Amino acid sequence: MSIRAGRKQRSETSLHAPIGMDQEGNEISLLDILCTENDTIFDQVDLEMEVRKLYQHIRNILKPREKEILLLRYGLNNQEEMTQREIAELMGISRSYVSRIEKKALKKLCKELEKK
Numbered sequence: 001m002s003i004r005a006g007r008k009q010r011s012e013t014s015l016h017a018p019i020g021m022d023q024e025g026n027e028i029s030l031l032d033i034l035c036t037e038n039d040t041i042f043d044q045v046d047l048e049m050e051v052r053k054l055y056q057h058i059r060n061i062l063k064p065r066e067k068e069i070l071l072l073r074y075g076l077n078n079q080e081e082m083t084q085r086e087i088a089e090l091m092g093i094s095r096s097y098v099s100r101i102e103k104k105a106l107k108k109l110c111k112e113l114e115k116k
Contacts, residue, residue, distance in 0.1 A: 017029060054113075055076075057112050057113065058070065058109065061108055061109065061112055062108060066102075066104065066105035069087055069091075069101050069102050070106070072086075073098075084102070
């Protein structure tokens with residue numbers, strides 16, 4: 001039985017077994033290669049899903065003025081980021097009012113994101 005078990009183990013490859021060396025001379029395992037590439041892909045997909053959720057919440061939860069201020073303030077939708085003062089001048093309101101609207105909108109988004 002132990003001979004049969006030994007044959008099975010010989011055909012299996014461990015993810016931790018060294019498969020070569022990197023440019024600096026460090027041993028590389030199969031796990032190192034797979035995790036590096038897959039983690040990056042998984043992280044990227046996860047980030048894209050989170051960004052889509054955020055935009056969906058911005059569209060569905062915020063009032064038009066709150067939405068506009070956040071889009072301008074943080075440069076969302078490929079826009080350039082603006083200061084509160086610049087937004088205030090653009091919209092014809094005070095900088096402190098822009099600050100209050102921004103703070104209220106961020107609280108709404110945080111509250112909604114914590115639910116899910």
